[in-house]
Every structure is written in structure tokens, then in C-alpha cells.
Amino acid sequence: xxxxxxxxxxxxxxxxxxxxxxxxxxxxxxxxxxxxxxxxxxxxxxxxxxxxxxxxxxxxxxxxxxxxxxxxxxxxxxxxxxxxxxxxxxxxxxxxxxxxxxxxxxxxxxxxxxxxxxxxxxxxxxxxxxxxxxxxxxxxxxxxxxxxxxxxxxxxxxxxxxxxxxxxxxxxxxxxxxxxxxxxxxxxxxxxxxxxxxxxxxxxxxxxxxxxxxxxxxxxxxxxxxxxxxxxxxxxxxxxxxxxxxxxxxxxxxxxxxxxxxxxxxxx
Amino acid sequence: xxxxxxxxxxxxxxxxxxxxxxxxxxxxxxxxxxxxxxxxxxx
Numbered sequence: 001x002x003x004x005x006x007x008x009x010x011x012x013x014x015x016x017x018x019x020x021x022x023x024x025x026x027x028x029x030x031x032x033x034x035x036x037x038x039x040x041x042x043x044x045x046x047x048x049x050x051x052x053x054x055x056x057x058x059x060x061x062x063x064x065x066x067x068x069x070x071x072x073x074x075x076x077x078x079x080x081x082x083x084x085x086x087x088x089x090x091x092x093x094x095x096x097x098x099x100x101x102x103x104x105x106x107x108x109x110x111x112x113x114x115x116x117x118x119x120x121x122x123x124x125x126x127x128x129x130x131x132x133x134x135x136x137x138x139x140x141x142x143x144x145x146x147x148x149x150x151x152x153x154x155x156x157x158x159x160x161x162x163x164x165x166x167x168x169x170x171x172x173x174x175x176x177x178x179x180x181x182x183x184x185x186x187x188x189x190x191x192x193x194x195x196x197x198x199x200x201x202x203x204x205x206x207x208x209x210x211x212x213x214x215x216x217x218x219x220x221x222x223x224x225x226x227x228x229x230x231x232x233x234x235x236x237x238x239x240x241x242x243x244x245x246x247x248x249x250x251x252x253x254x255x256x257x258x259x260x261x262x263x264x265x266x267x268x
Numbered sequence: 269x270x271x272x273x274x275x276x277x278x279x280x281x282x283x284x285x286x287x288x289x290x291x292x293x294x295x296x297x298x299x300x301x302x303x304x305x306x307x308x309x310x311x
Contacts (some may be wrong), residue, residue, distance in 0.1 A: 205282060206285065208291040212291075212294075223284075239299075240297055240298070254276055259280065263282065264283075265284065266283070
């Protein structure tokens with residue numbers, strides 16, 4: 001462990017750059033502890049505070065730029081891909097679109113503080129064809145707040161962090177094992193739970209032919225068009241008799257959804 | 269969304285296979301403009 005710390009001290013900027021870039025590009029590596037550690041190292045005089053902040057901001061801007069460009073060129077498919085590999089894929093696209101619709105470019109200011117939204121916001125800015133200068137301005141401000149905030153936190157509390165690090169070192173590999181095990185168990189539980197529900201929904205899925213038969217036979221079936229308002233504006237055609245709702249409205253109107261008949265949903 | 273409703277206890281949720289595009293590809297009827305916007309599903 002001491003070797004790790006001395007490695008961090010020797011290659012602090014490189015580790016910081018690679019780690020932040022990797023997290024922002026979408027790898028499941030939490031960058032916040034590294035930012036705080038960089039601040040603590042700066043507090044101890046091992047690295048330069050402003051240089052560390054600059055490196056972290058540059059790494060974040062670089063990976064965000066890659067996603068922004070992909071969003072511009074490939075459209076909403078990039079966002080769908082990102083959400084598919086996230087831990088909350090069922091609400092990811094909708095949540096991201098809603099946040100962007102409500103706050104526009106300013107959502108880039110806080111995006112990095114919101115798990116999931118952090119990686120999804122830059123490609124969405126590209127999908128919406130936001131001007132590059134506007135994107136850079138808000139993304140740079142957001143990166144400054146995020147990286148500067150956590151590095152500053154580490155800098156201010158560097159002496160306390162030394163004590164915490166000392167305690168962690170005394171626990172040695174046990175602490176690492178427990179933390180790693182807890183994270184692995186959490187991801188496994190989310191995955192298994194999702195797979196089970198997906199299996200149930202695959203069974204419950206209705207084909208267009210079956211739905212048409214039910215409508216023709218005047219069977220009691222509720223059809224709900226859950227497409228986002230932007231998607232609906234782009235393609236205003238819908239199934240006859242379908243109730244159109246924003247997904248957020250449906251969540252608020254749960255008590256109105258009938259339990260005694262099939263509720264057919266489509267959101268694409 | 270279907271998973272979310274399922275988690276909230278609404279069991280008879282049936283996602284439309286292929287979505288609106290699947291319906292369209294089969295040449296089934298569509299209406300243009302506003303559907304029954306922001307109405308209660310039970311109405």
C-alpha cells in the first residue's frame with residue numbers, strides 16, 4: 001500500500017488524468033476519491049493544486065468532447081447505448097431527456113454531480129445539436145465546479161485525510177476486500193433483479209397483431225403512448241385510441257391505472 | 269417504464285413488441301395529431 005501511495009506521489013498528474021478520463025468516458029471507476037486524494041496530496045505539498053485541477057478539468061473536457069461529438073454524429077442511439085450499460089437502464093433515457101428539456105445547457109453545470117447523468121449529458125448535448133462553443137462553456141464551468149470542488153475539499157482536509165489513510169493502512173487488505181465485496185454484491189443484486197423482471201416482461205409482451213385483434217374485438221385494453229414530447233413532435237402519428245402521456249405523468253397517476261385489464265405501453 | 273410500473277404493483281403491463289414502429293410496419297391504422305392527450309387511462 002505504501003508503494004501505491006509513493007506511486008501516486010510520483011505519477012500523480014498522470015494517474016489523475018487517466019482516472020478522470022476513464023470515469024467520464026463511462027468506465028465504472030469512481031473519480032471522486034482520486035480527486036479528493038489529489039487535493040490531499042496538494043495539501044501536503046506533493047503536487048501543485050492548480051496543476052491538479054487543470055489536469056482533471058482537461059481530462060473531463062476531453063472525454064465529454066468525445067461523447068458530445070458522438071452524440072452529434074450518431075444521434076439518440078449513443079444515449080440508448082450508454083443507458084443500456086448503466087445500472088438504471090429503465091429510467092436512464094427518460095430521466096436524462098427530462099433533465100435536459102427542463103434546464104437546457106445549464107444542466108451541464110451540475111451533471112457531474114449526478115450519477116448516470118454525468119456521462120449521459122454530453123452526448124445528449126450533441127444529440128440536441130447544441131453549439132460547440134455553448135457546450136464547451138457550460139461543460140468547462142461544470143468541470144471546474146466538480147473537479148475544483150472535490151480537489152479543494154481534499155486540500156482543505158488534507159491533515160484529517162492523512163489520519164484516515166493511516167487507519168485504512170492499518171486495516172490493510174481487509175478493508176479493500178470488504179469494500180470491493182460490497183460493491184460487487186450490489187452490482188450483482190441489481191443485475192439479477194433486472195434480469196428476472198426482464199424475463200417476466202418478455203413473457204408478457206404483446207405483438208402488434210394481438211393488440212389489433214383485441215382492439216377490433218372491442219376488448220377492454222388500455223393503450224398508452226409514453227413517448228417523450230420531443231419524440232411525439234417529430235412523429236405525431238399514434239395508435240387509434242391511445243392515451244398519450246409523459247412518463248413522469250404516468251408515475252404521478254399510478255392510482256388511475258386499471259388493474260383489471262391489460263395496459264399496453266410503447267415508448268419508441 | 270414497464271419495469272417501473274411492475275415494481276409498483278401493476279401486474280397486467282404488456283409492452284408492445286417492436287413499439288410503434290412494429291405496428292406501423294404491419295400497415296395497421298394510425299391517427300395523426302394529438303392522441304387522447306393527458307387523459308386518464310380509465311376514462
